[in-house]
Amino acid sequence: MIETLLISGVLLAVGMALLLVKVLSRKDGTFSSQHIHDSKPMRDRGIHCVMDQDREMRSQHRLKINN
Secondary structure, rough: OHHHHHHHHHHHHHHHHHHHHHHHHHOOOOOOOOOOHHHHHHHOOOOOHHHHHHHHHHHHHOOOOOO
């Protein structure tokens, strides 16, 4: 049991250290955005965030009645 906790703690510490190295090595000290709308290749393909796509679909079909 204690062995598993120690291994988990070491893995977490290594992961945090690697994240720290990444943040310190970047000139502005931040991670790049992970949002779809901030990605130029996604925008070029016409792919949007699911929230934006849902909003678009609801506005296009708001007067449509389904049977």
